[in-house]
Each structure stands twice: as C-alpha cells, then as structure tokens.
Amino acid sequence: MSDANLYVIAAPSGAGKTTLVKELVKNNPGLRFSISYTTRKQRSNEADGVDYLFVNQDEFFALRDGDALLESAVVFDNHYGTSREQVDHHLANGHNVILEIDWQGARQVRESMPESITIFILPPSVEELERRLRDRRTDTPDVIERRLRDAKSDMEHHDEFTHVIVNDELEKAVAELQAIIKA
Numbered sequence: 138m139s140d141a142n143l144y145v146i147a148a149p150s151g152a153g154k155t156t157l158v159k160e161l162v163k164n165n166p167g168l169r170f171s172i173s174y175t176t177r178k179q180r181s182n183e184a185d186g187v188d189y190l191f192v193n194q195d196e197f198f199a200l201r202d203g204d205a206l207l208e209s210a211v212v213f214d215n216h217y218g219t220s221r222e223q224v225d226h227h228l229a230n231g232h233n234v235i236l237e238i239d240w241q242g243a244r245q246v247r248e249s250m251p252e253s254i255t256i257f258i259l260p261p262s263v264e265e266l267e268r269r270l271r272d273r274r275t276d277t278p279d280v281i282e283r284r285l286r287d288a289k290s291d292m293e294h295h296d297e298f299t300h301v302i303v304n305d306e307l308e309k310a311v312a313e314l315q316a317i318i319k320a
Contacts, residue, residue, distance in 0.1 A: 141228045143250055144168075144235045144318065147243045148258035149288030150213070151270040153304040157258060158237045160311045165318060169227040169234050174200060177215035180275060190220075207249065210241035213287060217242065233318070240294040247297075256317060257298035261305035263289065 148154035162170050175189045176197050185191045192200070197216045201209050209218035219236055227234045236246065246253050260266035266288055270281045295301050300317055304310040 141231050142233045143224065143228060143246070143253040144233065145243045145246050145253050145255045146235060146237050146258060146314075147240045147255070147291075147294075147298070148304075149260070149266065149291040150284045151266045151273070151288065152258045152260045153269070153307070153310065154237055154258050156307065157304065157310055157314055158235060160307075161235065161314050161318065164311075164315065165233070167232055168318065169232045171219055171224050171227070171234055171236050173236075173238065174206070174218045174220065175215055177213075177217075208238060208242035208245035210239050210245075212239050212241075213284070219246070240291055240297065244294075244297065254300070254317065255298040256300045256302060256314065257295040258310070259292060259295060259301060259303045260288075261303055265305075 146154055146158055158170065162168050172186065172190055174192050174197060176192060176194050177189070179185060179189070179191050183189065194216065197218065200206055201218060205221055206218035207221040207224055209216060217238065219238060219242065224234050224236070240257070243255055247255060260269070263285070267281070267285055270276065270284055276284065302310050302313045
C-alpha cells in the first residue's frame with residue numbers, strides 16, 4: 138500500500154486554480170498532475186496531452202460508461218473527467234497526485250476515495266474574479282457573464298472541502314497550498 142496522497146483542487150473559473158496548480162507541480166517533483174479528459178474545444182495556448190486530453194462526446198461517453206473515469210461533470214456545457222487508471226497508476230507508484238476539477242467532480246472523488254484531501258480556491262471578491270476573467274481575453278462578454286453566474290453558484294460549495302484558500306496574492310496562496318502538501 139502506498140503512502141501517496143490524492144489532492145483535489147476546485148475553484149470557480151478565474152480564481153487562479155490552474156496557475157496555482159502549475160506552481161505547485163513545478164515546486165514538488167514527486168507530485169503528479171492528473172490530466173483531465175474534456176469535450177471542450179482546445180484553446181490556442183493549450184496542448185493536447187499536457188493541459189487536457191481533448192476528446193469528442195462519443196469518446197467521452199465511452200470512457201464514462203466503461204467506468205474508466207474516477208469522476209465526471211458537465212461544466213459550462215462541456216464534459217470533463219478524470220482517468221481512473223492514470224490516478225491509480227501514480228498512487229500505486231508512490232506519487233502524490235493532484236486533480237484540478239470542479240466541485241461536482243470533487244464530490245464524486247470524496248465518495249469513492251474519502252481519504253483524498255480537498256482544497257477549494259476562492260477569489261478575494263466577485264469584482265476581482267470579474268477583472269481576472271476579463272483580463273484573460275479568452276471569452277466574449279456574454280460568456281464572462283455566464284462564468285460569473287456559475288462562479289457564484291460554485292462558491293456556495295466551498296464548505297464541502299477540507300481546506301479553503303483565498304487567492305488574493307499568488308505567493309501567499311502557493312505557500313498555503315505548499316503547507317497543505319507538506320503536512
């Protein structure tokens with residue numbers, strides 16, 4: 138049996154989850170990032186197999202229906218899921234694993250792997266979240282408005298997590314995450 142831990146990080150869109158996870162993985166060589174499957178269209182700054190495993194809906198449903206996914210969720214009209222095999226492989230080899238998923242997926246992981254350590258990232262305010270979403274320049278104004286509505290709903294689930302971190306300063310939030318990993 139491995140002493141490796143599964144860390145589940147969730148946050149509303151724009152809270153800085155991806156940036157924090159990248160910093161955490163960079164600073165912890167023994168930590169493995171689980172690359173999620175998604176039916177979402179690939180963005181110009183993303184690489185298949187690095188940021189996500191991009192699949193079509195039929196492929197995704199086959200994975201889900203074949204019990205190949207540890208969790209799956211629909212987020213902003215797109216399907217996302219975590220490879221059960223990928224997570225099990227890393228844990229069995231003694232590597233800590235980090236999942237970057239939404240609250241729906243985190244709930245499923247907690248049910249099947251209650252020993253997982255869950256962390257929710259909050260933005261310092263809704264106004265700051267809106268600024269971050271606009272500054273990314275990846276979405277239309279309508280999409281940003283929907284992301285903000287969804288984010289407000291997502292944030293209502295923060296109390297389901299073991300740890301909550303407010304990402305108001307990147308270095309401070311990374312240090313808080315680092316402390317959780319080291320504990």
